[in-house]
Amino acid sequence: MSSTSSVGEFDLIDILLQSIPSHLRQDGHLLVGAGDDAAALSSLVCPVITTDAQHESVHFYRHWLSPRDLGYKAVMVCLSDLAASYAFPRGLFINLGVPAGINHEYLCQLYRGVGSALEACGGQLGGGNISSSERLSIDLFAVGEGYAPMPQRGHAHVGQIVCATGVLGQARGALHGLLHGNEVAPELLQAFVAPRARFDAAAVLNRCGVRTVMDISDGLAGDCSKIARASGVSIQLAPEHFVVPAALQRYALENNREPREFIIGGGEDYELLFTCDEHQLGQICELLPDVMIVGHVVPEGDTPVIGGAVSSYIHGTGWTP
Amino acid sequence: MSSTSSVGEFDLIDILLQSIPSHLRQDGHLLVGAGDDAAALSSLVCPVITTDAQHESVHFYRHWLSPRDLGYKAVMVCLSDLAASYAFPRGLFINLGVPAGINHEYLCQLYRGVGSALEACGGQLGGGNISSSERLSIDLFAVGEGYAPMPQRGHAHVGQIVCATGVLGQARGALHGLLHGNEVAPELLQAFVAPRARFDAAAVLNRCGVRTVMDISDGLAGDCSKIARASGVSIQLAPEHFVVPAALQRYALENNREPREFIIGGGEDYELLFTCDEHQLGQICELLPDVMIVGHVVPEGDTPVIGGAVSSYIHGTGWTP
Numbered sequence: 001m002s003s004t005s006s007v008g009e010f011d012l013i014d015i016l017l018q019s020i021p022s023h024l025r026q027d028g029h030l031l032v033g034a035g036d037d038a039a040a041l042s043s044l045v046c047p048v049i050t051t052d053a054q055h056e057s058v059h060f061y062r063h064w065l066s067p068r069d070l071g072y073k074a075v076m077v078c079l080s081d082l083a084a085s086y087a088f089p090r091g092l093f094i095n096l097g098v099p100a101g102i103n104h105e106y107l108c109q110l111y112r113g114v115g116s117a118l119e120a121c122g123g124q125l126g127g128g129n130i131s132s133s134e135r136l137s138i139d140l141f142a143v144g145e146g147y148a149p150m151p152q153r154g155h156a157h158v159g160q161i162v163c164a165t166g167v168l169g170q171a172r173g174a175l176h177g178l179l180h181g182n183e184v185a186p187e188l189l190q191a192f193v194a195p196r197a198r199f200d201a202a203a204v205l206n207r208c209g210v211r212t213v214m215d216i217s218d219g220l221a222g223d224c225s226k227i228a229r230a231s232g233v234s235i236q237l238a239p240e241h242f243v244v245p246a247a248l249q250r251y252a253l254e255n256n257r258e259p260r261e262f263i264i265g266g267g268e269d270y271e272l273l274f275t276c277d278e279h280q281l282g283q284i285c286e287l288l289p290d291v292m293i294v295g296h297v298v299p300e301g302d303t304p305v306i307g308g309a310v311s312s313y314i315h316g317t318g319w320t321p
Numbered sequence: 322m323s324s325t326s327s328v329g330e331f332d333l334i335d336i337l338l339q340s341i342p343s344h345l346r347q348d349g350h351l352l353v354g355a356g357d358d359a360a361a362l363s364s365l366v367c368p369v370i371t372t373d374a375q376h377e378s379v380h381f382y383r384h385w386l387s388p389r390d391l392g393y394k395a396v397m398v399c400l401s402d403l404a405a406s407y408a409f410p411r412g413l414f415i416n417l418g419v420p421a422g423i424n425h426e427y428l429c430q431l432y433r434g435v436g437s438a439l440e441a442c443g444g445q446l447g448g449g450n451i452s453s454s455e456r457l458s459i460d461l462f463a464v465g466e467g468y469a470p471m472p473q474r475g476h477a478h479v480g481q482i483v484c485a486t487g488v489l490g491q492a493r494g495a496l497h498g499l500l501h502g503n504e505v506a507p508e509l510l511q512a513f514v515a516p517r518a519r520f521d522a523a524a525v526l527n528r529c530g531v532r533t534v535m536d537i538s539d540g541l542a543g544d545c546s547k548i549a550r551a552s553g554v555s556i557q558l559a560p561e562h563f564v565v566p567a568a569l570q571r572y573a574l575e576n577n578r579e580p581r582e583f584i585i586g587g588g589e590d591y592e593l594l595f596t597c598d599e600h601q602l603g604q605i606c607e608l609l610p611d612v613m614i615v616g617h618v619v620p621e622g623d624t625p626v627i628g629g630a631v632s633s634y635i636h637g638t639g640w641t642p
Binding site (some may be wrong): 031032035036037038039040041042043044045046047048049050051052053055057058059081082084085087091093095105127128129132133134135137139141143146148150152153163213215216230288312 | 350353356357358359361362363364365366367368369370371372374377378379380402403405406412414416446447449450452453454455456458461462464465467469471473474527534535536551558571605
């Protein structure tokens with residue numbers, strides 16, 4: 001964990017670390033924290049590792065989010081993959097690419113957001129790098145402690161129900177508004193700016209024996225496709241079951257769009273997408289009342305995801321401005 | 322480990338993974354490899370984690386290295402931090418930022434270099450992300466299995482000898498030549514293009530009870546300063562003991578420079594820097610004949626590193642073209 005940077009940048013790392021409460025960067029699971037060649041964690045029976053990148057102009061624009069929200073969201077997005085793997089966060093590592101126009105105060109605010117997310121989810125900051133860069137980039141790596149066998153995308157089977165742990169499409173509605181200069185309701189903005197990694201829901205799904213889970217980061221249709229492909233099945237979406245949040249309904253109406261388009265094309269929801277048997281669903285819904293049925297696992301067909309009346313939307317995953 | 326990218330980019334990840342021999346991306350220490358939300362490793366009694374970034378125009382220029390060499394070097398640089406922590410590589414994760422001008426074949430070559438470095442050092446590729454980017458960026462994250470207590474920078478004490486595991490300054494000589502358009506001897510270029518993480522030397526130092534180790538990535542003087550600061554001591558450099566490689570001697574002579582400048586200012590050597598007691602040194606040198614004395618640990622003074630006749634060079638760490 002070194003950097004071919006000036007001494008000033010090493011001092012900057014010290015300043016940024018001070019923006020994080022001390023219990024989030026030393027002791028606890030961290031035996032050796034930031035400041036050495038590597039960090040050391042306490043032993044991990046089932047180490048689970050994930051990585052995520054948030055790059056300016058690709059994943060976000062700076063004027064969309066405060067630096068604190070940006071740090072918070074970047075960490076939540078990364079830790080969401082641990083939640084989808086039933087793993088608890090232990091160590092987080094950050095590589096920052098910093099362009100000339102960003103000052104220390106901006107970065108300290110960003111690190112305060114990182115601290116808030118760690119406070120909410122658990123896990124400690126183990127270190128990282130800072131490099132100069134053309135655009136602001138945040139590359140995150142998280143190490144968690146999971147269970148064996150880990151839930152995976154490839155365990156869905158025909159006859160199962162496909163569900164999400166909460167309402168979808170609000171982040172996509174906000175993104176649409178930001179990209180088109182439309183007015184965006186606070187509920188939609190909140191979903192886009194401050195997603196939460198669903199460790200609470202993961203604990204319930206694990207207890208109920210759910211074995212096929214992923215987080216919805218690239219949109220419901222795209223992520224259903226990944227489960228379908230990994231499991232050798234097709235998924236028939238069930239738009240008739242979709243819960244359309246009121247703010248999304250209003251936004252779609254005002255902008256002459258179909259709200260289910262935002263739910264299916266989606267992206268950045270960070271709810272958990274899972275498949276379960278009918279007998280599991282009742283137990284899950286008792287503990288997680290917001291669970292929404294989104295489709296059914298059917299035998300493998302020509303297309304991995306069949307959306308019926310909304311089939312024209314199923315290819316619209318991701319975004320590139 | 323998701324990405325807000327097009328389906329084409331998910332296929333690209335598959336193509337890149339195919340550039341790595343299968344035993345380096347499945348089975349072994351990897352219980353769940355690339356393709357799910359997260360990867361899972363077999364249990365780690367002493368997990369050691371490090372991260373490194375290689376960004377175009379900051380850490381390298383593309384015309385300096387073949388894509389294969391770039392991938393190889395990026396991995397070696399990251400794993401070098403594990404060697405300096407006496408840890409064996411278990412899982413490696415890569416976040417690529419890819420600009421428009423780079424084609425799939427370039428990236429496949431880069432991944433072949435990644436595979437070569439993993440083959441040489443151990444460890445398996447667990448996954449990563451690909452994002453579009455203004456400049457090529459390679460963010461790496463490595464998880465290793467170490468020993469407790471891990472060697473650290475803060476354990477040096479007065480009276481110890483400071484050593485490096487091999488010759489220094491050749492990579493800096495090559496860099497100087499590349500930046501100034503001078504002819505560069507193959508020995509210097511080799512040191513710059515294909516550094517090796519010193520796991521062999523780490524095993525010897527560990528066996529001999531050496532407790533203060535780091536890798537020399539930012540130059541001898543800068544890295545000595547870090548040990549001095551972390552240990553609350555000063556380090557007096559001993560340029561009279563420096564071994565000056567013949568190619569570096571020639572390059573310096575031809576370009577009217579002092580070779581010790583390259584050794585002290587250095588950078589990207591990736592040899593191990595360590596402190597030991599006199600009785601350990603004989604045993605170490607028997608097993609590692611290339612070990613070079615570079616200085617002595619002295620009581621804390623006004624400056625953390627005292628270079629005597631070469632004091633004017635000690636601030637020149639890192640580089641920014």
